[in-house]
Amino acid sequence: MEVQTFVRVEGRKYNISAGQGVIIGVLTSGPDAQGINAAVRAALRMGLYMECKVYFIKEGFQGMIDGGNNIVPATWASANNIIQMGGTVLGSSQSNEFHERAGRLKAVYNLVNLGITNLVGIGGEGTLSALFVLKQEWHQHIVELIESNRISPDKGAACSNLNIMGIMASIENEFCSTDMSVGTDSALNRVMESLDSIQTAAISQHRCFVLEVVGRHSGYLALSAALAAEADWLFIPEYPPEKGWEEMMFNKLLMARDSDQKMNLVIIAEGAIDHTKKPISAVQVKELIKDNVKCDTKVTVLGHVQRGGCPSAFDRILASRLGAEAVMCLLDSSKETMPMVVALQGNQIVRHSLAETLAKFKSIKNMMEEFDYEGVLNTRGLLFKNMLNIYCMLSSISPPVSHNVKNKYVFGIICLGVPSCGINSSLRTFVRCVNKSGYSVYAIYHGFEGLMQNQVELLTWENVQGWTKDGGCNIGCSTYLIDQFGVDKIALQMRKFKIAALLLVGGFEAFHAALIMGESRAKHIEFCIPICVIPASPFNNLPGTEVSIGSDTVLNKITELCDRTRLSATGSKNRVFLFETIGGKCGYLTTMSALATAADIAYIYEESFGIKEIMTDLVQVAIKVRHGSNIGIVLMSDESHPSYNLDFLSRVYSHEGRSAFITKKIALKEIQDGGRPSPYDRLLAIKLASRTAEHLIAQLNENLTSSGNTINFDTCTLAGLVKHQIDFTPVQELKKQYNFYNRNTRETWWMHLKSLAKTLVHYDPLFIQSQTASNADTKREDIKLETKMHSRAQ
Ligand SMILES: Nc1ncnc2c1ncn2[C@@H]1O[C@H](COP(=O)(O)OP(=O)(O)O)[C@@H](O)[C@H]1O
Numbered sequence: 001m002e003v004q005t006f007v008r009v010e011g012r013k014y015n016i017s018a019g020q021g022v023i024i025g026v027l028t029s030g031p032d033a034q035g036i037n038a039a040v041r042a043a044l045r046m047g048l049y050m051e052c053k054v055y056f057i058k059e060g061f062q063g064m065i066d067g068g069n070n071i072v073p074a075t076w077a078s079a080n081n082i083i084q085m086g087g088t089v090l091g092s093s094q095s096n097e098f099h100e101r102a103g104r105l106k107a108v109y110n111l112v113n114l115g116i117t118n119l120v121g122i123g124g125e126g127t128l129s130a131l132f133v134l135k136q137e138w139h140q141h142i143v144e145l146i147e148s149n150r151i152s153p154d155k156g157a158a159c160s161n162l163n164i165m166g167i168m169a170s171i172e173n174e175f176c177s178t179d180m181s182v183g184t185d186s187a188l189n190r191v192m193e194s195l196d197s198i199q200t201a202a203i204s205q206h207r208c209f210v211l212e213v214v215g216r217h218s219g220y221l222a223l224s225a226a227l228a229a230e231a232d233w234l235f236i237p238e239y240p241p242e243k244g245w246e247e248m249m250f251n252k253l254l255m256a257r258d259s260d261q262k263m264n265l266v267i268i269a270e271g272a273i274d275h276t277k278k279p280i281s282a283v284q285v286k287e288l289i290k291d292n293v294k295c296d297t298k299v300t301v302l303g304h305v306q307r308g309g310c311p312s313a314f315d316r317i318l319a320s321r322l323g324a325e326a327v328m329c330l331l332d333s334s335k336e337t338m339p340m341v342v343a344l345q346g347n348q349i350v351r352h353s354l355a356e357t358l359a360k361f362k363s364i365k366n367m368m369e370e371f372d373y374e375g376v377l378n379t380r381g382l383l384f385k386n387m388l389n390i391y392c393m394l395s396s397i398s399p400p401v402s403h404n405v406k407n408k409y410v411f412g413i414i415c416l417g418v419p420s421c422g423i424n425s426s427l428r429t430f431v432r433c434v435n436k437s438g439y440s441v442y443a444i445y446h447g448f449e450g451l452m453q454n455q456v457e458l459l460t461w462e463n464v465q466g467w468t469k470d471g472g473c474n475i476g477c478s479t480y481l482i483d484q485f486g487v488d489k490i491a492l493q494m495r496k497f498k499i500a501a502l503l504l505v506g507g508f509e510a511f512h513a514a515l516i517m518g519e520s521r522a523k524h525i526e527f528c529i530p531i532c533v534i535p536a537s538p539f540n541n542l543p544g545t546e547v548s549i550g551s552d553t554v555l556n557k558i559t560e561l562c563d564r565t566r567l568s569a570t571g572s573k574n575r576v577f578l579f580e581t582i583g584g585k586c587g588y589l590t591t592m593s594a595l596a597t598a599a600d601i602a603y604i605y606e607e608s609f610g611i612k613e614i615m616t617d618l619v620q621v622a623i624k625v626r627h628g629s630n631i632g633i634v635l636m637s638d639e640s641h642p643s644y645n646l647d648f649l650s651r652v653y654s655h656e657g658r659s660a661f662i663t664k665k666i667a668l669k670e671i672q673d674g675g676r677p678s679p680y681d682r683l684l685a686i687k688l689a690s691r692t693a694e695h696l697i698a699q700l701n702e703n704l705t706s707s708g709n710t711i712n713f714d715t716c717t718l719a720g721l722v723k724h725q726i727d728f729t730p731v732q733e734l735k736k737q738y739n740f741y742n743r744n745t746r747e748t749w750w751m752h753l754k755s756l757a758k759t760l761v762h763y764d765p766l767f768i769q770s771q772t773a774s775n776a777d778t779k780r781e782d783i784k785l786e787t788k789m790h791s792r793a794q
């Protein structure tokens, strides 16, 4: 077997033995958040993989003070079966003693005794502040322990430096140094699930619901929920309503009712205040609405529901990446390294100074004290500010005054490809943003087929009310390619409807149509208009964007189904489940699912494999199952191999692995589609659509001042999330990056996560044996199995 000597994590290369002699303690503190266990698992396993010694510190800082059984060496198996669990397996506590220097001295003594000089701390602002204090005092504590003869000078010298790494976990997303904290996405999922349940009760009785969500310091959760659920009114701490807000709110709710809306929704963050800093409570808002709008009004306080349940796929992936990176950051640390935190920026994991992270948090508190709300919004960042602006604009009941469709120019929207979850959010946002600027929008129903049959209708501000939550595609989409209808005929139809700018929403078919239109401009003046693609594809197989609308929803579905399967297998012995996932020749979904579900193996087209690899994997799964994990999970993209499919894999596993496990195959296929879009997909769709509307309007206006038409290739683009921002890349440029035959991109940003997933399940049998097996007979039995299977494979 080839021995791997290095590993790459987030683009950096490390020797596997880099952790020799390094001792790490992992602790979780403060209120728990979903996803924390995935971070614990990743920190532990990456630490062990790098040959560090890892201790679990239980019950937060109190466990650190109490020592004994609260600080225990952890093995590979200590993280078995925890990735899908909410809460924290390490436990947490409120420790008043840690606020005292004497308490911290006890903690240092316990750590030094075990040689722990590296800490990964997972939690919120309190946890990170506590770690910071510990780092600052560390040297004094060591001196004091030597002077009082509690530790030897040699021990003191060996432990003279403490390295600190923080992982931000907070369901309210209270930090500004990261786009998302661990737990926020899951909490948002819980909020949306609750809203879905409330909605039926609200609609049937025409009620108003005031929903209180977590957010003492940060309104992120409330704002995201308000955008994703089309709330009528929003209260967050960072944006106190101006004087006279009560009247404005009543009017808005009444107008909504007049416009045929069946219910009202008000979302309030628990830390909401008015312009005088007086708290605004959910009950107070309810009473005001009941008395003035005269409708049946109910309050729902979600409370701990938001902290509960299984972590979303997003949180598991984020936490796994952060946990692994935290360990690598510790390995990169020296005496001079300042305490750090790992954070998410766009799709990248970055390292920030802990001191700056805490300083930013405090500066927001100070600005709030001083009524400097502009400063607060600026510090929260562009992402937050943009979301707030979009919410304010989209939530108007009727179009702002500028919309009276005086402008003769009409925008067209067409949806192509499979109906990805989140498309309707993008349509609603686009229609309203374009309407606001005085232009009209035509919906072209059912793709080019609909265009050919004149299925074209105006979509208005009012038409698209309530669309954000809808799955599927409300204007219908089609997988027919543009050239199946004849480009000339499509051009004629575009002329007929006087389309002045075109939005294409969808996957490969949308990208392909934009390319053909762009390339046919010399022949057809109808295509010499601003054209833009919004990527919507569960496969996430388009170039020019790191994520597409729809993939998060499917990822959550796959993750949930794998969780259920794991649960169903707990009562039975030794089962291996083979799942077929969608994705074609793009392995994004399978790779991300593998990381989120801790799958043992994931087969994707981009990583070629044959019978030899299948057999090696099978043996490793068998050994793992035998060593007590009881269950194996194997994922396979539906087009991962030209000849081998799920049936073939299942037959091989059933026969060759029959003495070790029972094989079950599950083709997820259509089960992965449908349903309501996840909050992540809704928000991504809203952000992409609002920027695309701005972009197309600007391009249209630029062209109006010159010739009226455009042949500039910069006006035929794809809107993509790239690194930290939305970029518009000409489709002609993206052509080079795309493999049209396979319908996948030549370069993938996510491929390194395949190795991370593999490292964290680590199927090197000898390594797992040394970490888990206590029974020599079992070892011999497994090795026999391995030899037998290898000889069969040859
Ligand atoms: N300034 C501080 N100094 C020392 N310990 C602290 C400090 N702030 C918080 N802690 C410790 O961190 C723990 C977690 O903090 P807490 O505020 O409850 O949660 P979170 O980490 O989510 O903000 C506290 O119970 C306490 O033990």
Ligand SMILES: O=P(O)(O)OC[C@H]1O[C@](O)(COP(=O)(O)O)[C@@H](O)[C@@H]1O
Residues within 6 Å of the ligand: 030, 031, 032, 033, 124, 125, 169, 170, 171, 172, 173, 174, 183, 214, 215, 216, 217, 270, 307
């Ligand atoms: O009752 P608990 O679990 O301590 O949680 C309540 C507190 O935690 C918070 O929700 C913050 O949680 P996070 O640190 O996870 O963001 C506050 O808004 C709230 O007051």
